[in-house]
Amino acid sequence: MSQSALDSDLRDLYQDLILDHGKHPRNFRVLPQANREALGHNPLCGDRLTLYLTVGADGIIKDAAFQGSGCAISVASASMMTEMLKGRTIEEAQKLFAYLHASCTGLEADAAVIAEDDRGRLQALAGVRHYPMRVKCATLAWHTLQAALKNEQKVSTE
Amino acid sequence: MSKIEPASPVCYATEDELFACSAPREFDVAHYRKDFPILAQQIHGHPLVYLDSAASAQKPRQVIEAMTRFMENDYANIHRGVHELSLRATDAYEAARETVRRFLNAGRMEEITFTRNATEAINLVAASWGRKNLKTGDEILITALEHHANIVPWQMLREEIGITLRVVPVTPEGDVRIEDVKAALSPKTKLVATAHISNALGTILPIKEIIALAHETGALALIDGAQAVSHMQTDVRDLDADFYVFSGHKLYGPAGIGVLYGKFDVLKEMPPYQTGGDMIASVTFGKTTFKEPPHRFEAGTPAITEAVGLAAAIDYVSTIGLNRIARHEAELLAYATDKLRHINSLKIIGTAAQKAGVISFTMEGAHPHDIGTVLDRHGIAIRAGHHCAQPLMEHLGLTATARASFGLYNTKDEIDILAAALEKTREIFA
Numbered sequence: 001m002s003q004s005a006l007d008s009d010l011r012d013l014y015q016d017l018i019l020d021h022g023k024h025p026r027n028f029r030v031l032p033q034a035n036r037e038a039l040g041h042n043p044l045c046g047d048r049l050t051l052y053l054t055v056g057a058d059g060i061i062k063d064a065a066f067q068g069s070g071c072a073i074s075v076a077s078a079s080m081m082t083e084m085l086k087g088r089t090i091e092e093a094q095k096l097f098a099y100l101h102a103s104c105t106g107l108e109a110d111a112a113v114i115a116e117d118d119r120g121r122l123q124a125l126a127g128v129r130h131y132p133m134r135v136k137c138a139t140l141a142w143h144t145l146q147a148a149l150k151n152e153q154k155v156s157t158e
Numbered sequence: 159m160s161k162i163e164p165a166s167p168v169c170y171a172t173e174d175e176l177f178a179c180s181a182p183r184e185f186d187v188a189h190y191r192k193d194f195p196i197l198a199q200q201i202h203g204h205p206l207v208y209l210d211s212a213a214s215a216q217k218p219r220q221v222i223e224a225m226t227r228f229m230e231n232d233y234a235n236i237h238r239g240v241h242e243l244s245l246r247a248t249d250a251y252e253a254a255r256e257t258v259r260r261f262l263n264a265g266r267m268e269e270i271t272f273t274r275n276a277t278e279a280i281n282l283v284a285a286s287w288g289r290k291n292l293k294t295g296d297e298i299l300i301t302a303l304e305h306h307a308n309i310v311p312w313q314m315l316r317e318e319i320g321i322t323l324r325v326v327p328v329t330p331e332g333d334v335r336i337e338d339v340k341a342a343l344s345p346k347t348k349l350v351a352t353a354h355i356s357n358a359l360g361t362i363l364p365i366k367e368i369i370a371l372a373h374e375t376g377a378l379a380l381i382d383g384a385q386a387v388s389h390m391q392t393d394v395r396d397l398d399a400d401f402y403v404f405s406g407h408k409l410y411g412p413a414g415i416g417v418l419y420g421k422f423d424v425l426k427e428m429p430p431y432q433t434g435g436d437m438i439a440s441v442t443f444g445k446t447t448f449k450e451p452p453h454r455f456e457a458g459t460p461a462i463t464e465a466v467g468l469a470a471a472i473d474y475v476s477t478i479g480l481n482r483i484a485r486h487e488a489e490l491l492a493y494a495t496d497k498l499r500h501i502n503s504l505k506i507i508g509t510a511a512q513k514a515g516v517i518s519f520t521m522e523g524a525h526p527h528d529i530g531t532v533l534d535r536h537g538i539a540i541r542a543g544h545h546c547a548q549p550l551m552e553h554l555g556l557t558a559t560a561r562a563s564f565g566l567y568n569t570k571d572e573i574d575i576l577a578a579a580l581e582k583t584r585e586i587f588a
């Protein structure tokens with residue numbers, strides 16, 4: 001593989017958006033008023049994050065934040081997810097998860113169900129689909145979201 | 159089988175004997191590389207640079223062919239049949255045991271028990287020796303740099319018997335200091351279980367001194383040699399180890415075969431680990447009498463072909479000469495340490511004075527898994543993670559490191575490729 005082909009191959013995974021969020025994660029803090037919380041852990045690589053959500057009585061996610069440590073992909077995924085969740089209903093959050101999960105695992109994602117802006121961001125994360133060992137890095141935060149919404153305390157993506 | 163001491167066809171070169179050896183003086187790595195078919199391939203369009211031998215070493219043609227030949231010509235179950243093939247297979251299996259005995263310089267081949275791997279060998283000692291000899295309040299001493307395989311079996315005994323597990327600390331450089339071992343020993347210490355070489359950091363531990371200290375206290379010593387036997391000549395009698403364990407697959411042999419060396423006087427007092435066929439002297443429904451070691455500990459049909467493969471691997475490294483391999487790897491380590499030290503934002507983890515061919519490192523801004531992915535796309539195989547040594551990682555304040563480890567087939571050119579790819583990694587995550 002030539003150097004430029006190598007670069008473009010790696011850049012498919014490490015896009016600017018991912019690198020930026022990996023380096024400067026947004027909403028990287030504890031939410032003291034959170035009413036949903038879950039711990040996500042990948043024992044295989046040691047990635048670990050705690051997700052905090054404030055969900056209103058109307059089922060709308062008012063605030064989302066996280067803390068923890070992990071690789072660029074898992075931190076970027078958590079960071080981008082918390083940005084996307086704010087102001088969404090639980091149902092909308094589930095649609096984002098379904099879309100990401102499908103596109104990361106190479107399944108046909110139903111593009112109609114989410115907005116184009118969301119699609120662009122989730123597609124950046126879906127660069128992992130050519131790196132089977134890294135899919136769990138991209139989905140850890142999202143599995144943790146599932147646990148938080150179900151009020152489970154801990155999720156593991158081994 | 160009787161004890162035999164055949165004239166060795168293999169040259170075990172020591173420093174002084176080197177000139178008496180027929181092997182070439184120069185370490186011809188290009189020549190040895192040709193023995194490893196797997197190395198001649200491209201990964202993601204780049205020549206494979208295999209720097210993960212500490213996880214598992216690649217296999218030379220000599221091992222692959224010995225196993226194939228055995229299965230094509232001599233395979234049958236052992237210690238059972240009266241037929242020709244069973245006889246040949248039994249001879250090959252027991253000859254492999256003799257090869258291991260000679261390799262470790264054990265006193266007698268009954269001291270060599272075949273297991274699945276080093277992990278099973280430690281579990282055997284814990285389950286058999288541990289349950290029989292330990293009681294509540296007894297202590298087992300390990301170090302902070304142990305592999306999980308040399309931690310968890312003892313924790314199981316702690317749950318079961320109520321023993322205490324004491325841990326000798328590791329310095330920030332990754333050294334285990336003799337004075338810290340002394341301080342942790344007590345009359346309650348019944349076993350000192352320690353790695354010979356740290357899989358995560360490459361530290362070579364002063365095990366001869368540690369074993370002597372254990373014996374002064376009245377404790378036995380178990381050495382986890384999984385990382386050591388491929389990098390240095392091991393002499394269990396010189397070390398005076400009571401138990402010494404290793405895995406075949408890190409010694410250029412097949413996976414599925416490992417070794418427990420134990421002093422015969424200790425082994426003969428130990429009850430069986432697993433029970434079944436091939437390990438009994440007689441069975442009636444009233445009473446079963448067990449065979450003597452090592453057969454007492456080898457219940458069921460063992461990994462026969464793998465034992466043959468392990469013997470071929472031992473012959474292979476012995477023909478090259480472990481001292482020569484050690485010297486080659488020491489050169490690679492010095493070269494790589496110097497190269498990596500000059501990469502900005504890279505930090506080498508583990509700088510013990512005595513090290514084997516392992517370099518663990520971190521890079522500012524780049525998680526080890528991201529480093530691993532970028533290197534993989536350059537055709538370079540390294541390990542990223544906690545190396546099954548989570549307590550050590552925690553001790554050092556890390557969650558993971560990237561680790562490059564060397565085998566006899568690695569070259570300085572490959573280290574140059576690694577260094578260049580690490581510069582590239584740094585650019586991506588800067």
